[in-house]
């Protein structure tokens with residue numbers, strides 16, 4: 001739904017919010033923060049420019065729709081996203097009015113804090129996490145590296161492929177990532193060794209935050225699947241490629257991917273993203289049409305600009321900014337849409353609940369510079385990438401800081417950003433010594 005909250009002429013009275021690259025008043029993402037000093041209990045917030053607004057505080061003052069006060073007083077977004085979509089639309093409209101109208105300055109100011117003074121938390125208590133594989137260029141490229149004769153398996157164009165991930169190790173942006181140990185077996189070795197991962201990689205993905213609930217046994221029809229997407233985030237499905245190559249058959253990724261998954265803290269709501277919905281890429285001639293339960297009409301796809309950057313310890317020491325590793329767009333990457341992912345996941349009656357997290361899969365574009373993992377960028381570790389400071393990388397080294405970025409942009413609309421999804425690699429621990 002596109003309404004006046006998308007008017008590109010609207011500006012917030014909050015200092016620095018007008019023209020902010022991520023959080024102008026047209027975005028109004030939802031998240032959870034606590035104060036660095038003072039009261040450290042987590043509270044629900046929105047971001048506006050370089051500030052956050054405490055929504056529990058605003059609701060307690062009676063400045064937000066009364067029916068939302070209980071959900072807004074919780075330490076996570078689960079209760080708010082269990083409510084009907086209309087409630088989150090009402091919240092967006094109320095926040096837009098409060099933050100764009102100068103008359104509301106006095107009402108909001110007691111609840112406005114500089115982003116630098118707060119810490120952001122995981123926005124949901126995550127019940128379940130599933131990762132898909134809808135990036136067809138990634139699936140083809142990585143398939144070639146794992147299975148040279150058989151890159152894209154015959155099911156790919158019929159079924160949105162996924163694997164069940166692990167919710168316990170999902171962390172918010174900024175959390176350090178400890179290099180995992182695992183079983184590694186070089187192709188020419190007789191036996192595996194147990195050692196720290198040597199081929200540590202990132203995966204550039206979008207995360208879908210589920211809204212609402214469906215009962216066990218009750219599928220989600222494709223026509224209503226978008227209503228179950230509360231919002232999006234960036235997701236880094238850190239991947240230990242050497243562990244993965246040895247363990248993944250026949251059941252798929254396990255310890256190669258469940259040691260850490262990083263998400264960006266702000267939920268970019270489905271309402272904020274409405275102007276950036278577009279028709280899916282037409283399927284190439286000769287590709288099968290989706291089965292009826294996956295057939296989606298209209299503007300089900302998303303056009304979101306994506307970027308990854310890397311900063312090594314040497315670059316940090318030299319005061320250099322992060323180096324761009326890749327840039328692309330979700331529209332060029334996704335063979336299946338967000339609604340197809342949700343409808344397929346629930347098509348057997350699997351119940352999805354508010355705060356569940358679904359990863360899209362790595363969103364590599366069709367060109368080498370838009371690859372969403374180092375495995376692709378370094379062609380399986382064969383071609384090192386040159387970096388500033390005279391360094392190079394095939395895979396991540398200790399001290400490296402990897403960041404994902406995303407923006408939704410379209411002529412005639414204010415650009416909105418996701419805020420970064422960052423993780424720094426820490427050395428493997430030595431639990432076996």
Ligand SMILES: O=C(O)/C=C/C(=O)CC(=O)CC(=O)O
Pocket residue numbers: 131132133134135138139142143146203237248253360361362
């Ligand atoms: O075996 C393969 O082809 C590779 C599988 C994955 O790496 C799983 C995954 O995380 C998919 C993705 O992010 O696109």
Ligand SMILES: [Ca+2]
Pocket residue numbers: 131132203205237359361362
């Ligand atoms: Ca993945």
Ligand SMILES: [Mg+2]
Pocket residue numbers: 165236237238257258259260261
């Ligand atoms: Mg993971």
